[in-house]
Amino acid sequence: MGMSWLRVMADRRGVTALEYALVAGALAGFLIAGFTTLAGDLHTALDAVAALIPGG
Numbered sequence: 001m002g003m004s005w006l007r008v009m010a011d012r013r014g015v016t017a018l019e020y021a022l023v024a025g026a027l028a029g030f031l032i033a034g035f036t037t038l039a040g041d042l043h044t045a046l047d048a049v050a051a052l053i054p055g056g
Helices: 002-009 013-052
Strands: none
Touching: none
């Protein structure tokens, strides 16, 4: 039993998976924030173009 616990503690695969999960979560957060900002800017630009169109 004790030997298997030492093997688990020496195994770095779980730590690596956790690190990848944290990086993926941070990347997803940055992408969502970026796309939200871009969507707002795009909406503003399209509203400006629509205001220039007669009858728009």
